[in-house]
Each structure stands twice: as structure tokens, then as C-alpha cells.
Amino acid sequence: MIKKIVFGLLLLASLGSTAQENLNFNAKKEITSPEINTDKSVTFRLMAPNATKVEVQGDIIGAAGMATMKKQADGVWTYTTGPLKSELYSYSFLVDGLKTVDANNVYQIRDVASVVNVVIIGGGKADNYLVADVPHGTVSKRWYNSPGNAKTRRITIYTPPGYEENKEKYPVLYLLHGMGGDEEAWGALGRTAQILDNLIAQGKAKKMIVVMPNGNVAQQAAPGEDIKGLYKPTMQLPNTMDGKMEETFTDIIKFVENNYRVNANKSQRAIAGLSMGGFHSLHTSRFYPKTFDYVGLFSPAIMPFAKTSSPVYENFDTTLKKQFDNGLKLYWIGIGKTDFLYKAVADYRKTLDGIGAKYTYVESEGGHTWSNWRDYLVLFAPQLFQ
Amino acid sequence: MIKKIVFGLLLLASLGSTAQENLNFNAKKEITSPEINTDKSVTFRLMAPNATKVEVQGDIIGAAGMATMKKQADGVWTYTTGPLKSELYSYSFLVDGLKTVDANNVYQIRDVASVVNVVIIGGGKADNYLVADVPHGTVSKRWYNSPGNAKTRRITIYTPPGYEENKEKYPVLYLLHGMGGDEEAWGALGRTAQILDNLIAQGKAKKMIVVMPNGNVAQQAAPGEDIKGLYKPTMQLPNTMDGKMEETFTDIIKFVENNYRVNANKSQRAIAGLSMGGFHSLHTSRFYPKTFDYVGLFSPAIMPFAKTSSPVYENFDTTLKKQFDNGLKLYWIGIGKTDFLYKAVADYRKTLDGIGAKYTYVESEGGHTWSNWRDYLVLFAPQLFQ
Numbered sequence: 001m002i003k004k005i006v007f008g009l010l011l012l013a014s015l016g017s018t019a020q021e022n023l024n025f026n027a028k029k030e031i032t033s034p035e036i037n038t039d040k041s042v043t044f045r046l047m048a049p050n051a052t053k054v055e056v057q058g059d060i061i062g063a064a065g066m067a068t069m070k071k072q073a074d075g076v077w078t079y080t081t082g083p084l085k086s087e088l089y090s091y092s093f094l095v096d097g098l099k100t101v102d103a104n105n106v107y108q109i110r111d112v113a114s115v116v117n118v119v120i121i122g123g124g125k126a127d128n129y130l131v132a133d134v135p136h137g138t139v140s141k142r143w144y145n146s147p148g149n150a151k152t153r154r155i156t157i158y159t160p161p162g163y164e165e166n167k168e169k170y171p172v173l174y175l176l177h178g179m180g181g182d183e184e185a186w187g188a189l190g191r192t193a194q195i196l197d198n199l200i201a202q203g204k205a206k207k208m209i210v211v212m213p214n215g216n217v218a219q220q221a222a223p224g225e226d227i228k229g230l231y232k233p234t235m236q237l238p239n240t241m242d243g244k245m246e247e248t249f250t251d252i253i254k255f256v257e258n259n260y261r262v263n264a265n266k267s268q269r270a271i272a273g274l275s276m277g278g279f280h281s282l283h284t285s286r287f288y289p290k291t292f293d294y295v296g297l298f299s300p301a302i303m304p305f306a307k308t309s310s311p312v313y314e315n316f317d318t319t320l321k322k323q324f325d326n327g328l329k330l331y332w333i334g335i336g337k338t339d340f341l342y343k344a345v346a347d348y349r350k351t352l353d354g355i356g357a358k359y360t361y362v363e364s365e366g367g368h369t370w371s372n373w374r375d376y377l378v379l380f381a382p383q384l385f386q
Numbered sequence: 387m388i389k390k391i392v393f394g395l396l397l398l399a400s401l402g403s404t405a406q407e408n409l410n411f412n413a414k415k416e417i418t419s420p421e422i423n424t425d426k427s428v429t430f431r432l433m434a435p436n437a438t439k440v441e442v443q444g445d446i447i448g449a450a451g452m453a454t455m456k457k458q459a460d461g462v463w464t465y466t467t468g469p470l471k472s473e474l475y476s477y478s479f480l481v482d483g484l485k486t487v488d489a490n491n492v493y494q495i496r497d498v499a500s501v502v503n504v505v506i507i508g509g510g511k512a513d514n515y516l517v518a519d520v521p522h523g524t525v526s527k528r529w530y531n532s533p534g535n536a537k538t539r540r541i542t543i544y545t546p547p548g549y550e551e552n553k554e555k556y557p558v559l560y561l562l563h564g565m566g567g568d569e570e571a572w573g574a575l576g577r578t579a580q581i582l583d584n585l586i587a588q589g590k591a592k593k594m595i596v597v598m599p600n601g602n603v604a605q606q607a608a609p610g611e612d613i614k615g616l617y618k619p620t621m622q623l624p625n626t627m628d629g630k631m632e633e634t635f636t637d638i639i640k641f642v643e644n645n646y647r648v649n650a651n652k653s654q655r656a657i658a659g660l661s662m663g664g665f666h667s668l669h670t671s672r673f674y675p676k677t678f679d680y681v682g683l684f685s686p687a688i689m690p691f692a693k694t695s696s697p698v699y700e701n702f703d704t705t706l707k708k709q710f711d712n713g714l715k716l717y718w719i720g721i722g723k724t725d726f727l728y729k730a731v732a733d734y735r736k737t738l739d740g741i742g743a744k745y746t747y748v749e750s751e752g753g754h755t756w757s758n759w760r761d762y763l764v765l766f767a768p769q770l771f772q
Binding site: 099100106114115130142227259 | 418433434435436437438481482483484485486487489490491492493494496499500501504505506508516517518519521522524525526527528529538540550606607609610611612613615616618619645
């Protein structure tokens with residue numbers, strides 16, 4: 001018979017200390033890092049008594065990008081930033097030159113082949129990135145068949161709050177990642193689910209399905225989810241910008257429209273992407289010129305392409321004109337003033353002006369960053385399907 | 387007009403080097419770590435020219451749990467294990483005493499408040515943990531309403547391959563995590579989706595829905611997904627083992643049965659859990675004695691409880707007997723020989739024997755580890771709904 005005695009904290013602690021693998025609960029000292037102070041500055045702490053130099057690096061440090069931490073008598077290194085603007089920041093530590101994450105901050109996000117710590121400062125635009133007390137959509141990782149690539153492939157699908165409880169049909173935003181990214185990218189550093197949940201709850205965006213495919217057709221899926229196993233992501237992948245993604249985009253649309261309650265027409269389809277995903281959005285929407293009424297190019301990789309590599313890139317000028325002649329509701333371009341693609345985008349705008357195409361152009365501060373891409377999503381999504 | 391020239395690798399490289407935040411692609415030397423050698427040994431490498439001592443720790447090192455790495459002339463520290471049995475191993479580095487992850491291995495999994503690197507050695511039982519060329523189920527993160535806890539809560543749902551393409555009804559396994567875990571635990575170190583995909587493809591397990599809730603009713607969701615934001619997980623949570631989870635389990639069942647095509651009867655419901663989740667499974671299945679035909683206790687936290695804290699714990703002996711008198715198809719208990727809960731489980735078996743209850747008992751090597759819990763899932767799932 002089981003003894004029915006009062007459940008003691010001592011027992012709880014004993015269970016806790018050995019309950020799972022690789023726990024670190026027996027550390028002598030509990031360290032809080034990062035700590036968001038009342039003035040919106042952030043204090044970092046790292047216990048490293050043997051280190052001779054510890055630095056903190058990342059966009060959270062501002063223009064310098066790196067700051068030296070100070071060692072306290074107890075072996076804990078600290079650094080406090082100035083008051084920070086509302087933003088999702090990333091950072092990591094350099095301990096005697098060795099890059100390491102903040103072990104006291106479990107919130108770590110992989111960006112391509114690099115894992116960084118994240119901290120969100122609310123009280124402004126980054127409130128859109130936080131989980132609020134609002135209805136939440138569902139995020140699913142599914143697999144779809146892509147006959148064009150002769151493989152099944154993983155895809156992330158956001159369905160808005162209420163999708164499962166009613167019979168309505170929804171519009172669809174296809175949202176594409178940049179070079180080196182995959183089907184995890186927009187959900188991780190992009191905070192897509194939180195942004196959509198919040199914009200929808202505020203009445204700013206329509207309820208929509210957001211489809212986030214893997215734009216590297218040589219891959220099935222993100223590391224650990226691909227049949228290749230735990231591969232290391234790289235920027236140098238074959239078939240990323242040679243027309244294959246655009247050619248096989250119909251596999252994705254077909255899957256979505258056969259598997260979700262959607263309005264399968266042009267006025268209810270949007271496509272947008274960052275960097276390489278902007279390149280994919282530009283060419284996909286042009287190659288299928290009666291498919292998308294909304295196009296978003298976020299810091300798009302406007303780049304030369306091989307004319308003969310794919311039918312996607314043939315007759316660029318005439319097909320681009322045709323896309324606009326067919327009529328579309330929004331062709332949105334966003335770029336940062338210091339983005340290395342700024343001039344390429346300026347040249348592309350001249351091309352658009354030359355054919356009399358109407359588009360919305362937003363020039364922001366900063367460069368080729370997730371900070372801008374989250375901003376662009378927040379600006380773009382409310383303009384869709386209105 | 388865009389120049390249509392051959393798409394050059396030079397341009398690709400220039401895009402790559404600055405395309406996203408915090409990349410580390412300009413490191414002088416590309417390091418591969420871990421490397422699985424042909425004899426199934428694993429070589430670890432870490433570039434740390436300024437370090438005086440580097441160790442690798444984790445279950446991958448074997449009994450010692452830690453090994454000292456050797457410094458090469460180029461500043462890279464290395465260590466090679468002996469040939470390893472097929473398993474999912476975890477590890478991390480200690481650099482002059484500072485715990486750090488392997489930055490060259492993007493596959494990192496959070497276990498409660500600790501992030502560890504992972505490596506899977508195939509060619510044996512761990513093949514079940516790898517993504518194989520088989521049909522894949524869908525993993526969804528959803529939110530359900532829990533009136534009993536006065537909050538909406540996040541939940542992970544695995545639906546088997548084909549769920550979306552047909553109209554069949556499926557049985558349901560409710561799969562519960564341990565102390566400090568959350569709705570991410572079974573999908574991460576538990577490899578539930580891969581295990582189910584593989585067992586189903588091999589014809590060993592029936593197609594089933596697997597529901598992985600958050601067993602800490604004081605939480606809405608995992609860190610970063612909760613309205614609390616980026617909190618640090620802890621083992622010492624209120625209301626984890628005081629009856630609240632069991633009392634409000636009907637909110638979960640109601641959500642699942644209203645939102646998925648399931649067979650809503652006893653013969654098509656299973657409940658299982660590890661450690662604290664085993665405690666929850668024991669009490670939930672007993673408190674609702676006509677609800678589950680299959681019960682799995684994986685290294686269950688058989689612990690004293692407060693008789694008066696909740697109606698869940700009242701009349702333990704009579705309700706346990708009632709559960710067995712009602713009839714059930716499988717009551718499965720697994721425990722490792724060196725588990726700190728071994729004796730508590732032995733005592734509980736005496737209780738079961740005392741009331742003439744029939745159960746299946748599996749005693750494995752090892753202790754309170756994810757290695758055992760994955761094994762138990764692989765043993766348990768094929769026995770369900772047959």
C-alpha cells in the first residue's frame with residue numbers, strides 16, 4: 001500500500017535533482033541572465049571564474065556590436081546596456097575568444113548554422129513578437145509531396161485562430177525565407193505566429209493561412225528533420241536560385257489548396273519573401289502571372305540570373321509587364337538604406353517605372369536584418385485581402 | 387532592366403556572407419563536429435586556442451561521463467570515443483570549466499533549463515529516432531481552452547500519416563512529460579514523431595494520434611510561447627503533483643475529441659507518461675476508471691501524496707481496485723534497475739499484486755533517462771489498440 005503522507009518539498013527536490021538527463025540544477029549559484037531592468041536596459045551575467053576576457057556581442061550592443069564585460073569578485077562577469085528600444089535582439093558571449101551561448105537563457109534560436117540567444121524588449125513594436133492574451137493560431141509541421149522535386153518535403157503552416165472551429169474559407173500568404181534558411185526560419189526569428197496572432201486580435205490583419213515552405217529544393221527539411229539527419233546548414237546549396245523553386249511552386253499551391261479550406265483564386269493569394277525569398281517571390285509571381293494579387297519583396301535578392309537555366313527566367317521584361325497588365329492589388333517592396341542590395345533594388349525600381357508598373361516602396365533604416373523583415377511583415381500583412 | 391548574365395558563384399558568396407544576422411560563415415577554418423566515424427566512434431572538435439583545458443561530457447562518454455580533449459597545434463581540441471552502440475546521445479563541452487555547446491552542431495535540444503547537443507548513432511535501435519524514407523505524420527502546436535485551469539494552454543498533437551487525406555477515426559495516446567518538462571519534451575528528446583512514423587511504417591504500431599500536453603497546470607506553455615515570455619524553466623513548480631493536472635485532464639480529452647476524428651471510447655484511449663507523467667498517468671487513469679484501456683507508467687514517480695489535497699487522491703486503494711475490476715487491456719510498467727524510483731515502483735507492484743491486478747512489468751538496464759523512456763515508448767506503442 002502506498003503511504004499517504006503529505007507530499008514534501010524535500011521529496012520533490014530529490015526527484016527534481018535527478019529526474020532528467022543533463023540537468024544543471026545543482027550549480028552552486030543561480031544566475032539570472034539576461035535581466036531586463038525597469039529602464040529597459042539589459043544586464044548580462046556569465047559565471048566564468050577562469051576566463052581572462054569575456055565579451056557580449058550582437059545587435060543588442062548597438063553600433064559597436066560588441067562590449068567587454070567586467071569580472072566581479074565571485075567570478076561572474078557582467079555588462080549592462082543602456083536603455084533599449086523595443087525589439088527582438090540576439091546576442092552571444094565570447095569567452096577568451098570562444099563564442100558561446102548564455103546557458104542561463106534557454107531561449108536560443110538557430111539562424112542557418114548559428115545558434116544565438118534571444119531577448120525581447122517589449123513596450124513598443126516588439127510587443128507584436130510576444131505571446132499576448134489573445135486567441136492563438138495553430139502551427140503545424142507537415143509533409144507534402146513535391147513531384148517536381150521527386151521528394152516529400154516538410155512545410156510549416158500557420159492556421160489562424162478559429163480555423164478548426166468553423167467552416168470558413170481563408171486566404172493564403174506564402175511566406176519565403178532567405179538563403180541558408182528553411183521551413184523553420186519565419187517561425188523562429190521571424191515570430192510569424194505571434195505577429196499574426198497579434199495583428200489579427202487587434203483587427204489589423206485579416207485571418208489568413210500562412211504557408212512557410214523550404215525554399216532549398218535540394219533539401220527535404222531542416223537539420224534533424226531531413227532524411228540526411230543532422231546535417232550542417234550552409235549558404236552554398238545547389239538549385240536555390242536556378243528556377244527550380246519557382247518551377248515547382250505549383251506543388252506547394254496544389255498541396256495547400258487540396259488540404260486546407262482556402263479560397264483558391266488570385267484575389268486570395270499573396271506571396272512574399274525575404275532576400276532569396278524575395279527573389280523567389282518576384283519570379284514565382286511573374287512566372288505564374290495570374291496567380292497572386294499580392295506580392296511582397298522584403299530586401300529582395302534582385303540579382304542577375306542565368307537566362308537559359310530555366311524557363312522561369314525567359315522573357316523577363318515581357319512577362320513582368322504581363323503580370324502588371326493582368327492587374328494586381330499590391331506589389332510591395334521594402335529595403336533598408338544600408339542594405340547591400342539597396343542599389344540592385346533601386347535598379348529594379350527603374351525597370352518597374354519603365355513599364356509603368358505601380359508598386360509600394362518602403363525605405364527603412366538599417367540593413368539586411370531580421371529586425372527589418374519582422375517590420376516588413378507587420379507593415380505588409382495588414383494590407384492583404386482587404 | 388535587369389542584366390541577364392550567368393549567375394556567378396562570386397555573387398552568391400557575397401550574398402551569403404551578409405545575408406542574415408549573426409552568421410558565422412567567415413570563420414577561418416571549417417570544423418566538423420561531431421563526426422561519426424565508420425566504426426561508429428565519434429570525434430568531437432572544438433576550436434579554442436586560448437583554453438587550457440577542454441572536456442567533453444554527456445552520456446556519450448560512457449560511465450565516466452566526462453573525457454579530456456587534446457589540443458592540436460592549430461588550436462583545435464579533439465576527442466574520439468570508442469565504437470558506440472546505436473543511441474541518441476547528448477553532450478556538451480567544458481572549456482576551462484565553462485559549459486558550452488558545440489557551435490558546429492546545430493542540433494541542440496532543450497531539456498528543462500539546459501540546452502545540450504545531440505548526436506544519433508544509427509544502425510540499431512536509434513534508427514527509430516531518425517527520419518526515414520517513410521510517410522510522415524503532422525506535428526501541430528495548438529492551443530486549447532482549459533476551463534478547469536482558467537486559461538488557454540498550448541498542446542502538441544501528432545496526427546499519423548494519412549490523417550488529413552481520409553475520413554477514418556483514430557485511437558489516441560495521451561503522452562505525458564516529466565517534472566520540469568513541457569509540451570515540447572516528448573517531441574524533442576523523446577523523438578515521438580520519428581518513433582511513431584517508423585513503427586507505423588514497419589507495421590508494428592497502429593496509426594494513432596499522440597497528444598502531448600503541458601503537465602504543469604501553472605503554465606500556459608513552454609518558454610517563449612507562454613504569456614510570461616522568456617521564463618527560465620524550473621523543477622519547483624506549484625500545482626504539478628497536487629491533483630490539478632488529473633482533475634483538469636477532462637479539458638484535454640474534451641478538446642481532442644471535439645477537434646479530431648477519434649474513436650471516443652475506452653478501448654481507443656491510452657495514457658502514458660515518464661516520471662511525473664507516470665504519476666499523472668497512474669492517477670488520471672484511476673480517477674477516471676472507465677476511460678483508458680491502456681496505461682503506461684515509464685519510470686513513474688510513485689510518490690507519497692497529500693490525501694486531502696485533492697479528490698483525485700481520495701480512496702486510493704478502492705479506486706485502484708475499481709479501475710482493474712472495470713477491466714483494462716494493458717497496464718504497463720517500465721523501470722531501470724538503477725533508477726532512484728526503483729524501490730518505490732517495487733512497492734507499488736506489491737500494492738498491485740495485493741489486489742490481484744494484472745500488469746506487464748519491464749525492468750531495463752540504466753536509470754532515470756530519456757534513453758529508457760524512448761525504449762519504453764518503442765515497446766509500449768506496438769501493444770496499443772491491437
